Structure formats: C-alpha cells, structure tokens
Amino acid sequence: MKNKIKFGPAGNPLGFNGQTVEVCDYIRGIGLDAYEYQATYGVRIQKQSGLKLAENALDNDVRVSMHAPYYINLSAQKEDVLERSIERLVQSARAAEWIGAYRIVFHPGFYTKYTPSQALDMCKGAINELLEKLDSRGIKKFTFAPETTGKRSQLGSLDEIIDICQSFDHFNPTIDFAHVHARGRGCIKGADDYHRIMVKLEDGLDGIGGKKExxxxxxxxxxYTDAGERKHHILTETEYGPPLEPLLEALVECGWDATIICETPFLEKDALVMKQNYQDILEK
Incomplete structure (x- = not known):
C-alpha cells in the first residue's frame, strides 16, 4: 500500500473569507487535507471556538496542527523571558487540545551569549519545567514539535531538534526543509540530500522511521544570506531552493507518512501544486 501524504496551508487560505471554525470546509472543498492553525502572535482562540474547529476538521478529515507563538525562547538569558515562553507553550497545549491539533510547532530559541551546547541544555531545562506545569494543570493530550530553524543564530539545527525529541516523550520534530536549506547555505540540492536527512531521522528517533508515525x-x-533565512518565495520562483520533487520522491521511496504544510506566499495555491506533483509521482 502506498503511503499517504497530506498537504495544506500555514494559516487560513488566501481565498477563504469565512470564520476560522469553518475553514476546513474550504480546505477540503479545494482538495487539500491539512491545516496549520497559526497562533504565531499569541494564543487567542477560546475553548468554544476551538471545539468547533476540531469538529469541522473531523467532519472533513483534515489533519490539524498548530503553530505556537513566535515569542518563545527556551534558552533565554532573562528569567522573565523564559517564564513567559513556558507559559505561552502551556497556553498552546491547552488550545491544541481544544482544536484537536496533532502537533504543536514552535521555535526553540536563540544561542545569544551561549554556546550551542549550553543553549541546548538551557532549552531542555525549560522543557522539564514546561512538562511539570502541564502535568499540574491536567493537560495530557499534546505532542510538541520543535522546528528546524532557518537562522544560524537560532537554536534548531537538525541535530539539535533530533536531540530534543530523543530526550522527551510527547516530542516529535517539525522538519522545515527550507530552513534546513537556508541554515546550510543552500545545502539541499537533490534527492541524495533529502535521503540523508531522512536516514538521520530514522536512526535518531524511535518511532519516526520504524513505526512510521x-x-x-x-x-x-x-x-537566504550567510546568516540564514531571509525571505519565502513561491514555487514558480525556481531560482530559489530547495527543490520540491526530489523531496516528494524521497518521502515516497522511504515509505514515510507525512504532512507537508505550505509556507509560500501562495499558501493553498502552492499546496495544491505540491499535491499534484505528489500524485504525478505516485502514478509513474
């Protein structure tokens, strides 16, 4: 049986003008099957709306994820910044329960004055505190998904994300291939580079390869610049990487079940292009 990859936009589609609680009607209607709810500027959704969104997603068989606020730094030097970052992730986990999000995506932090190793240790300490707070508040259904980051000043290399996910239950990675590409100054050229990423994931993460989560x-x-990520571009701007088709081919060849969230400026339009390319590969 061939694997199933779901595609959808990061946030509400450009062509959608209704209420967010009904967005999955639109997403399914245009032929997509994933949606990443954006709480990037704060967790503002209320419980009633969250439950309605979850029902709408279930009715349409749309897989929902959630992007936590940008203002998170689990390796912060200042204690108040660290506390606010942890609290934002607690708020995100509570809202993710309401909306039925299977992943809570977040950017782990910044190196600032720390070495990468020190920043990673700081991040892990903050995650231990986060998990204690979630347990004390009775929040049980969550999977955090730390994201590979695009700037070289950020905590979030592929190896660091794998390390974080190895260290904690209820943590699985978000692999932003554009971020990996930008952070590595154009390191993804073709299928071999994607295969290396996937082999590293399979070797480093129990359940991701073997259990096909x-x-x-x-x-x-x-x-990108020497510092990393600069600007997102649409799929037709092929002078910018990384390449799409080798990624889809590698996912198919490796037998991965995946969700691909489109973060180009064209959102659902380019998500549909991705899905069509995927279907073309399956039909070869």
Missing amino acids: VLHCHFTRIE
Whole structure:
C-alpha cells in the first residue's frame, strides 16, 4: 500500500473569507487535507471556538496542527523571558487540545551569549519545567514539535531538534526543509540530500522511521544570506531552493507518512501544486 501524504496551508487560505471554525470546509472543498492553525502572535482562540474547529476538521478529515507563538525562547538569558515562553507553550497545549491539533510547532530559541551546547541544555531545562506545569494543570493530550530553524543564530539545527525529541516523550520534530536549506547555505540540492536527512531521522528517533508515525514538514522556496533565512518565495520562483520533487520522491521511496504544510506566499495555491506533483509521482 502506498503511503499517504497530506498537504495544506500555514494559516487560513488566501481565498477563504469565512470564520476560522469553518475553514476546513474550504480546505477540503479545494482538495487539500491539512491545516496549520497559526497562533504565531499569541494564543487567542477560546475553548468554544476551538471545539468547533476540531469538529469541522473531523467532519472533513483534515489533519490539524498548530503553530505556537513566535515569542518563545527556551534558552533565554532573562528569567522573565523564559517564564513567559513556558507559559505561552502551556497556553498552546491547552488550545491544541481544544482544536484537536496533532502537533504543536514552535521555535526553540536563540544561542545569544551561549554556546550551542549550553543553549541546548538551557532549552531542555525549560522543557522539564514546561512538562511539570502541564502535568499540574491536567493537560495530557499534546505532542510538541520543535522546528528546524532557518537562522544560524537560532537554536534548531537538525541535530539539535533530533536531540530534543530523543530526550522527551510527547516530542516529535517539525522538519522545515527550507530552513534546513537556508541554515546550510543552500545545502539541499537533490534527492541524495533529502535521503540523508531522512536516514538521520530514522536512526535518531524511535518511532519516526520504524513505526512510521507522521513526519510533520514545512516547505517553501527560500532566499537566504550567510546568516540564514531571509525571505519565502513561491514555487514558480525556481531560482530559489530547495527543490520540491526530489523531496516528494524521497518521502515516497522511504515509505514515510507525512504532512507537508505550505509556507509560500501562495499558501493553498502552492499546496495544491505540491499535491499534484505528489500524485504525478505516485502514478509513474
């Protein structure tokens, strides 16, 4: 049996003008089957709306994820910044329960004055505190998905994300292939590079390769500088990487179940292009 990859937009589709609680009607109607709810500027959804969104997603068989606020730094130097970051993730986990999000995506932090190893240790300490707070508040159904980050000043290399997910239950990665590409200054050229990423994931993460859990992914064309990520671009701007088709081919060849969230400026339009390319590969 061939694996199933789901595709959808990061946030509400450009062509959708209704209430977010009904967005999955639109997403399913245009032929997509995933949706990443954006809480990037704060967790504002209320419980009643969250439950309605979860029901709407279930009715349409749309897989929902959630992007936690951008203002999170689990390796922060200042104690108040760290406390607010942890609280934002607690808020995200509570809202994710309401909306039925299978992943809570977040950016782990920044190196600042720390070495990468020190920043990673700081992050892990903050995660231990986060898990204690979630337990004390009775929040049980969550899977955090730390994301590979696009700037070289950020905590979130592929190896660091794997390390975090190895260290804690209820943590699975978000692999943003554009971020990996930008952070590595154009390191993804073709299928071999994607295969190396997937082999590293399978070797490093129990359950991701062997159990074929869902690999949560982000994709866009990306412009970068020596410092890393600069700007997202649409799929037709092929002068920017990383390449799309070799990624889809590698996922199929490796037998992965995956969700790919489109982060190009064209959102659902490019998500549909991705899905069509995937179907073309399956039909070869």
